[in-house]
Amino acid sequence: MLHAAYEYDRNTLGWLESIAGEWGWVYNTAMNVEIIRSARRKKTISARLDGDTMIVQAPAEMPEKELNEAIETLRGRLLKRQAKRTLSDDDLEQRASLMNRRYFNGKLNWQSIRWVSNQNKRYGSCTPAKKTIRISHRVGTLPQWVQDYVIVHELAHLQQANHGPRFWELVNRYPLTERARGYLMALGLEEVEDPPFL
Numbered sequence: 039m040l041h042a043a044y045e046y047d048r049n050t051l052g053w054l055e056s057i058a059g060e061w062g063w064v065y066n067t068a069m070n071v072e073i074i075r076s077a078r079r080k081k082t083i084s085a086r087l088d089g090d091t092m093i094v095q096a097p098a099e100m101p102e103k104e105l106n107e108a109i110e111t112l113r114g115r116l117l118k119r120q121a122k123r124t125l126s127d128d129d130l131e132q133r134a135s136l137m138n139r140r141y142f143n144g145k146l147n148w149q150s151i152r153w154v155s156n157q158n159k160r161y162g163s164c165t166p167a168k169k170t171i172r173i174s175h176r177v178g179t180l181p182q183w184v185q186d187y188v189i190v191h192e193l194a195h196l197q198q199a200n201h202g203p204r205f206w207e208l209v210n211r212y213p214l215t216e217r218a219r220g221y222l223m224a225l226g227l228e229e230v231e232d233p234p235f236l
């Protein structure tokens with residue numbers, strides 16, 4: 039299991055993540071924040087994750103500065119918790135739906151997307167004819183932004199059953215594609231998939 043550490047970067051207002059001693063930026067649009075102020079709430083603030091949004095409930099009179107600091111702390115905790123958790127097939131399905139909405143206008147549909155433990159060299163595979171996607175369990179331990187790339191890659195095969203220019207046009211809608219490919223290459227995970235569509 040890769041050990042990850044997180045630090046909030048006040049310059050970029052984003053989270054930095056360290057994997058095996060190497061620091062990188064965390065892709066965390068999965069951390070939109072919605073603040074609900076309540077007059078009934080006196081002192082405490084609470085947060086829960088709803089899809090890709092952190093919903094924060096805060097006292098009506100809490101100063102902005104204090105609230106922002108508390109939110110930073112909570113975001114850090116939620117990110118850490120997310121990183122530790124091994125995803126279930128349900129989580130994978132939800133993540134794929136999110137990527138579908140975000141990068142494919144929600145137009146894709148598939149039969150199944152699930153984790154498999156028999157793909158040690160490949161990070162994933164897609165069988166467009168059956169609309170089934172399998173993601174290697176090894177991907178489940180990688181940072182969320184790398185997992186998102188793998189999901190977007192396999193989803194794109196539902197529309198383009200090859201690795202041609204039109205395929206990469208779709209995949210490059212995900213802004214960290216090039217970085218994620220480098221990351222996977224460094225780990226020795228290939229993007230060679232099952233032959234059905236080759």
Ligand SMILES: [Zn+2]
Nearest residue numbers: 191201229231
């Ligand atoms: Zn591919």
